[in-house]
Amino acid sequence: MDYYRNVKRVMDFLKEKRVCSSSRSSHEECYRTFAEYMSLNGLIYSDKAVRQWLVAIKEIHTWQRCYFWNQYMLQLKEMSSSGTISDRYLYQIVPAYKKVPGSLRLYLDEYLDSYRHNYTKNSFRLARIYCSDIMLFFNDAGLSRIEDIKYQDVLNLYNAELFCADDTKSILLGHAARMMTYFSRKGLCDRGYAMLLNAQIYPYVGSIKCFSKNRQKAIAQLRTQSLDFPADELYDSISDYINTLDDYGYVGCTLYLARHSLTALYLFLKIHNLGYLPEIAWMWFSEIKNNIGVSWKHWRRILKLYEEYTETGDISAHKKYSYEPSSLVLLPEWCKEPILAFMRQKLREFRSDETARKYQYPCIRFCHYLINCSISSFADITPAVINKFSQTDKHSTFKGRSSYFTVIRGFLEHLEEKGFIENKSLHNALSTGTAPIEKIVDILTDEQIKRIYDYRISHTKPIELRNTAMVIIGLRMGLRASDVTNLKLIDIDWKKKLITIVQKKTWVKLALPMPIIVGNSIYMYLRDGRPKAGSEYIFIRHKAPYSKLTTKKCTIALHDMLPERKSVIGGDFMF
Numbered sequence: 117m118d119y120y121r122n123v124k125r126v127m128d129f130l131k132e133k134r135v136c137s138s139s140r141s142s143h144e145e146c147y148r149t150f151a152e153y154m155s156l157n158g159l160i161y162s163d164k165a166v167r168q169w170l171v172a173i174k175e176i177h178t179w180q181r182c183y184f185w186n187q188y189m190l191q192l193k194e195m196s197s198s199g200t201i202s203d204r205y206l207y208q209i210v211p212a213y214k215k216v217p218g219s220l221r222l223y224l225d226e227y228l229d230s231y232r233h234n235y236t237k238n239s240f241r242l243a244r245i246y247c248s249d250i251m252l253f254f255n256d257a258g259l260s261r262i263e264d265i266k267y268q269d270v271l272n273l274y275n276a277e278l279f280c281a282d283d284t285k286s287i288l289l290g291h292a293a294r295m296m297t298y299f300s301r302k303g304l305c306d307r308g309y310a311m312l313l314n315a316q317i318y319p320y321v322g323s324i325k326c327f328s329k330n331r332q333k334a335i336a337q338l339r340t341q342s343l344d345f346p347a348d349e350l351y352d353s354i355s356d357y358i359n360t361l362d363d364y365g366y367v368g369c370t371l372y373l374a375r376h377s378l379t380a381l382y383l384f385l386k387i388h389n390l391g392y393l394p395e396i397a398w399m400w401f402s403e404i405k406n407n408i409g410v411s412w413k414h415w416r417r418i419l420k421l422y423e424e425y426t427e428t429g430d431i432s433a434h435k436k437y438s439y440e441p442s443s444l445v446l447l448p449e450w451c452k453e454p455i456l457a458f459m460r461q462k463l464r465e466f467r468s469d470e471t472a473r474k475y476q477y478p479c480i481r482f483c484h485y486l487i488n489c490s491i492s493s494f495a496d497i498t499p500a501v502i503n504k505f506s507q508t509d510k511h512s513t514f515k516g517r518s519s520y521f522t523v524i525r526g527f528l529e530h531l532e533e534k535g536f537i538e539n540k541s542l543h544n545a546l547s548t549g550t551a552p553i554e555k556i557v558d559i560l561t562d563e564q565i566k567r568i569y570d571y572r573i574s575h576t577k578p579i580e581l582r583n584t585a586m587v588i589i590g591l592r593m594g595l596r597a598s599d600v601t602n603l604k605l606i607d608i609d610w611k612k613k614l615i616t617i618v619q620k621k622t623w624v625k626l627a628l629p630m631p632i633i634v635g636n637s638i639y640m641y642l643r644d645g646r647p648k649a650g651s652e653y654i655f656i657r658h659k660a661p662y663s664k665l666t667t668k669k670c671t672i673a674l675h676d677m678l679p680e681r682k683s684v685i686g687g688d689f690m691f
Contacts, residue, residue: 119154119161122196123147129201146185147192149173163193170277179284186277212248219260220251227298246291262304267387270296270309274318289313307351308386311379320380322404324388331399335390342393345426347385350392354378357425364431365649365660370414377415378422380404394423443480450493451483458530466623478523494536499545502528506546521546564678565591571677572637579658581645583673585637586655590670592631596621597670603654608638 126147130140150169159165166189174182191201216224224247228240235243253276257269273292296309311317324332358374366374384400385391397419405412421431444452455476462472485505491497511517528543560568568591572584586600598620607616613635616627638654646654649662655669656662675682 117161117196119151122192125199126192126195126201129195133206135206142184143188143191146188149185150189166193167277211245212252213244216248216251217255217260220255220262223262223299223304224248224251227295230298231294243291246288247295249288250292250295262299265305265309267306267308267312270312271387274313286315289315306386308383312383312387317376317380317383319407320377320404321383321387322380322400322407324384327399327403331403335388335396335399338393338396339390342385342391342396345392347382347391350378350385351382353426354382357422360425360431361421361660365647365662367660370418370660373411373414374418374422377418381419392426397423444476447480447483448487448492451480451487454494454531454534454536455479455483455527457534458527461530468620475523475527478520479527482524482527494531495538497528497537497542499542502542502545558684560591560678568677576644578645578647580676581637581641582655582658583676585634585641586670586673587677588634588637590674592634593628597667600670601653601655601665601667604652605654606652608635608654610635 127140127143130143150166153169153172154160154165170182170186170189173185177185191206194201213221213224224244228244228247231243232240250273253273254265254269257272259265259269274289290313293310293313296305296313297307299305300307300310312321324335327335354375357378358371361371361374381392381397381400385396390396401416401419405415408415417437420437424431444455447455458479459472459475462475463469467475482505485508486494486497486501489501489504491501506521509517509520511520525543525546528537528546531537532540532542568587571580572588575581575584589595589600589603590597593615595617596619599617602620603615603617608614608630609616613630613632614627615630615634616625618625642654647656647658647662649656651662651664653664655665657665
């Protein structure tokens, strides 16, 4: 493009059209300033150079001047390409509404007429201006129907340099969102367009073009599989998912972030023609995580709960999730399946889920040792291998060493029983005995017991009432922390003043008389402290999800009453 030749053609055209002298002077100043910018930066005329210059002058000129100079550069570009300037770009004082071509103006009129009753006379005039500017933007993009708009067009609108104040652009995008909502309800465009124009959502949507090459490749390979769960089905499920969270006691911020995060994920999937697949969702989360800020862990749990919801139709509100690949999963199949079978056997032996899960870790470490020794089958294990493995143990106490080796010895017996190992005595190569030890039993003093009773009288906040009830049960009835946290509402017979439990550790059923102070403490907690939740357990979390407490909460309750117990070895919840 011959810049100076086309500038002269524009100026001659303006004079021919009798454009006022002040406007022509403004044109000259614009073209001269841009020429100086190109000379100073060693540039030649190009659309990129024009964009860079327009961004640069925003720092030194008013937005009104930037707006008009942007129009002057569009006139120059049109003159260069067509040899003339259309009325669309020539007459700046012509209302934007009149510049909208007939095809798009029909859509615009329909929208404005349907919402006219929502506006005052002045606000309607402003709405028509903003909506006309939006239609002109789409017209400049070569679009003549609402049905022709694509996600990329909406992205371009959001990111366009509109040369207006930030507040004005926010208002303009708000009108665009309302228009897109109207047209989506009529089935003329995708419902996601309006969501994408929301400044609270857009920063978290992400673009696959910015993802790492490995993730781009992985997502491309998963595309076909993901389409079994279309993105629209994800969006349609959000409300039911939020209702499920609400049923479990989640409130406020969590419910807001659930809709917020899943809407952002939905838009990412729609823009890139993907469906929902947990693997894709987690790659997306990893890429946009840095944009989220301090609430990224909140997002992560919401996505994990949603993953479970899609699989089961419900959530495990009290469950602790692992977000890293399990070391068990990474083991070869010849190791993994026997360990899983060993864990299933422990569950059949009435071990708790938590205990059975803990059994895997010594077995995993043992298998890693075998692999490092180039062993690829349990049949190749010898007493010498087991002896060398035992020498690698790093436990600092005999008890820790014994507990660890007891699990591995049980695993070896399991392998022998299932035929993985021919030598049925191989487990004897691993010693699990410990030296006898004596413990000094630490008991509460009379002064400490008095402080517990004083605490009961003076502390009446909800969690303090919970602390009181749990500690008083342990103090007066001698129950273990695991039995206290397992207490259910149906375990108490208020008329007979009995608590009936099956001890978690021994599986022995007990029917114990309930002292009056215990009954009163539990009653005070149920009446004034316990959240109104549907859990069957007496002692529950005071924040959603309202699930059963861990035994550690009993120790924390005791330490809240007697802080000095924190430094006592064995100073946990034991009486």
